[in-house]
Amino acid sequence: MGNSLAQKILKEHLIDGMLQKDNSIGIKIDQTLTQDATGTMAYLQFEQMEVSRVKTELSVSYVDHNTLQTDFRNADDHRYLRSVAAKYGIYFSKPGNGICHQLHLERFAVPGKTLLGSDSHTPTSGGIGMIAIGAGGLDVASAMAGEPFYFKTPQITNIHLKGSLPRLVSAKDVILEVLRRLDVKGAVNKILEYTGPGVKNLSVPERATITNMGTETGATTSIFPSDQITKQFLAAQKREHLWTPLYPDKDAEYDEKLEINLSNIEPLAALPHSPGNVKLIREIEGIPINQVCIGSCTNSSLRDLKVVAQIFKEHKIDDTIDVTISPGSRQVINHLIQSGEMAYLIKAGARILENACGPCIGMGQAPSTNAISLRTFNRNFLGRSGTKSAEIYLVSPETAAVSAINGKITDPRGVNYKIEINMPETFIVDDNMIIPPSDTPEQIEILRGPNIQPLPSFHPLEDTLNGDILLKVGDNITTDHIMPAGAKILPLRSNIPAISEFVFNVIDPNFSHRALEKKGGFIVAGENYGQGSSREHAAIAPKYLGIKAVIAISFARIHSDNLINFGIVPLIFEDPEDYALLQQGETLRIDLDTFESGEVVIYNLTQNKEINTIHNLDSRAIQILQSGGKLPYIKNK
Numbered sequence: 001m002g003n004s005l006a007q008k009i010l011k012e013h014l015i016d017g018m019l020q021k022d023n024s025i026g027i028k029i030d031q032t033l034t035q036d037a038t039g040t041m042a043y044l045q046f047e048q049m050e051v052s053r054v055k056t057e058l059s060v061s062y063v064d065h066n067t068l069q070t071d072f073r074n075a076d077d078h079r080y081l082r083s084v085a086a087k088y089g090i091y092f093s094k095p096g097n098g099i100c101h102q103l104h105l106e107r108f109a110v111p112g113k114t115l116l117g118s119d120s121h122t123p124t125s126g127g128i129g130m131i132a133i134g135a136g137g138l139d140v141a142s143a144m145a146g147e148p149f150y151f152k153t154p155q156i157t158n159i160h161l162k163g164s165l166p167r168l169v170s171a172k173d174v175i176l177e178v179l180r181r182l183d184v185k186g187a188v189n190k191i192l193e194y195t196g197p198g199v200k201n202l203s204v205p206e207r208a209t210i211t212n213m214g215t216e217t218g219a220t221t222s223i224f225p226s227d228q229i230t231k232q233f234l235a236a237q238k239r240e241h242l243w244t245p246l247y248p249d250k251d252a253e254y255d256e257k258l259e260i261n262l263s264n265i266e267p268l269a270a271l272p273h274s275p276g277n278v279k280l281i282r283e284i285e286g287i288p289i290n291q292v293c294i295g296s297c298t299n300s301s302l303r304d305l306k307v308v309a310q311i312f313k314e315h316k317i318d319d320t321i322d323v324t325i326s327p328g329s330r331q332v333i334n335h336l337i338q339s340g341e342m343a344y345l346i347k348a349g350a351r352i353l354e355n356a357c358g359p360c361i362g363m364g365q366a367p368s369t370n371a372i373s374l375r376t377f378n379r380n381f382l383g384r385s386g387t388k389s390a391e392i393y394l395v396s397p398e399t400a401a402v403s404a405i406n407g408k409i410t411d412p413r414g415v416n417y418k419i420e421i422n423m424p425e426t427f428i429v430d431d432n433m434i435i436p437p438s439d440t441p442e443q444i445e446i447l448r449g450p451n452i453q454p455l456p457s458f459h460p461l462e463d464t465l466n467g468d469i470l471l472k473v474g475d476n477i478t479t480d481h482i483m484p485a486g487a488k489i490l491p492l493r494s495n496i497p498a499i500s501e502f503v504f505n506v507i508d509p510n511f512s513h514r515a516l517e518k519k520g521g522f523i524v525a526g527e528n529y530g531q532g533s534s535r536e537h538a539a540i541a542p543k544y545l546g547i548k549a550v551i552a553i554s555f556a557r558i559h560s561d562n563l564i565n566f567g568i569v570p571l572i573f574e575d576p577e578d579y580a581l582l583q584q585g586e587t588l589r590i591d592l593d594t595f596e597s598g599e600v601v602i603y604n605l606t607q608n609k610e611i612n613t614i615h616n617l618d619s620r621a622i623q624i625l626q627s628g629g630k631l632p633y634i635k636n637k
């Protein structure tokens, strides 16, 4: 029985455990990436590990999220990140260079290697044939210190692609089709591996759009083979020497199989407020729109912006609509300028923003009240745009551009514009905004600012947890609900006491006060708790507020790891129906003396009832929890 490509790479990197269903494995991490919104915390933790240089083959620190500098705070973070990078052997990508995932694909991703990133869309680099996984900052810091990365052996789902995409249908529609089938939790603890004759009809950036948004299915990562197209892409980036051919074995066995005929894909959209809420564009055609935002790590490659430029070439954006464009990198901008296509975007009336995350993370460009905004991004969670009443539809660049001209949602296949996409043979390579680490690290002083507060220290786990249920929430609660982002809150990422005031702000603005007043307690949740981002602030800040355990029907992978890393116990209802037995405000006692057996009884003191819960934690995770989190655990080791 042969191996899938994912299994081959995992086997080559295996340090601990066996690749077997439900087993925990530890793999060697070759490369890491961080971005500024999770990076400051990751490096504060890395500093505590007292390692003099990173132990990876390559580590890169990108600045792309908090580039709106309304005061000293974001700028201080950037300065801190630059100094840490210089000292510890990390490449530093300056603000203005581009979005981390787009840049990593262009300049650093290598087929067959492993990449761990403190951002949930790290799987973007799976488009080039690497195992690229998103994780909390502390896990990334540990990998930089040379620790293996531990996770549950993923099941491998094969997505077999046939055919080729019709005109004006693109990679975004492919991943929306995958989401239509799997929804936002269909691939938790799975790797999506793409194979089949359709693969050769997709360029590397198109593959990367698909692996990027695979994150929204809950997948651990997604991967494409490394073939001749990969070779051409690397050659065009002047990195051909890094290419190796990589394919699954002919007789590879998969846990699950899906088939997609690219020729049958239609333009799709994810409707508010979930990337899994997918409908055909022709079913929603004609809905008037107010804003169109093009960009983000999903759809900001040269190919995508060329399509938009070609659509805009002889047209004008509708008078009632604002269009913003955030290119993925300087390389993309340079090419658009060189080809003259930047002029088409400007002439049509688009607002050209910085090449950064921007509106995708609520850093400006919030829509107006009740607005409908069409975005080429990957997430449309409630409130993430900065306007709670706005409705965000996630679409392809083709749908976004054609709809912007028409002022309403439009199926792009209906237009007969002449569109010519000429991709350059070689890309303009200019790495002068990537600063290599210092040769004299001992002379580098780490520069901090008043908003960069040390990570609070937390105590080892108590034997009995007492407290009230401070909040009961439903299914698919995202980290954007738990720890919102946006222009007001993101600058507080280096300051846990300050950011913790905003925990659950979108759901219950009084939450943090109640938690502090009650000296902590519990959260009860439905399925897929903590989906979305990798931000560990969604664990650290609740921990700071005294949250001791989260009792849920199920958890999203990265968030569950983050809870453990910061000493919050993730418990799962043995019988999902028992979710109904716990109400907000009730008082619980949880004895952890049976914790190691995997079963824990919760006493609902208000109702005088017992509820059985379980956890799927291995002995390592149990020890981390008992130590009060991963940092004290590593220090004790």
Ligand code: MIC
Binding pocket: 037, 038, 065, 118, 119, 120, 121, 134, 361, 485, 532, 533, 534, 535
């Ligand atoms: C996101 O898209 O939600 C982010 C912002 O990129 C996050 C990371 C963060 O919260 O800093 C992610 O996806 O991990």
Ligand code: SF4
Binding pocket: 065, 099, 119, 121, 296, 297, 298, 356, 357, 360, 361, 377, 378
């Ligand atoms: Fe940035 Fe948006 Fe991509 Fe997150 S999803 S990395 S915020 S562009």
